[in-house]
Amino acid sequence: MSARQKLNQAYINGALLLAGVIGASTESWTMFITLTVILVVLSIHGGDIRTTPRSSRGPVQRRGRRH
Numbered sequence: 001m002s003a004r005q006k007l008n009q010a011y012i013n014g015a016l017l018l019a020g021v022i023g024a025s026t027e028s029w030t031m032f033i034t035l036t037v038i039l040v041v042l043s044i045h046g047g048d049i050r051t052t053p054r055s056s057r058g059p060v061q062r063r064g065r066r067h
Contacts, residue, residue, distance in 0.1 A: 008049050008050065011040075012040060012049070015035075018039060019039060020032060
């Protein structure tokens, strides 16, 4: 398992744990599911959960003459 997959799994587990605590305190499955979805979507949007690997080489550089 790659480091990216381990980090993604850690963020998802954290979202599940936080949503589980809040869902249990309110005794609501709806709250648990809603918070889980919201936290995971926010983590993906914020870049914490990466769905695709980043390029280690940076932007593509073109070869040839400069004008």
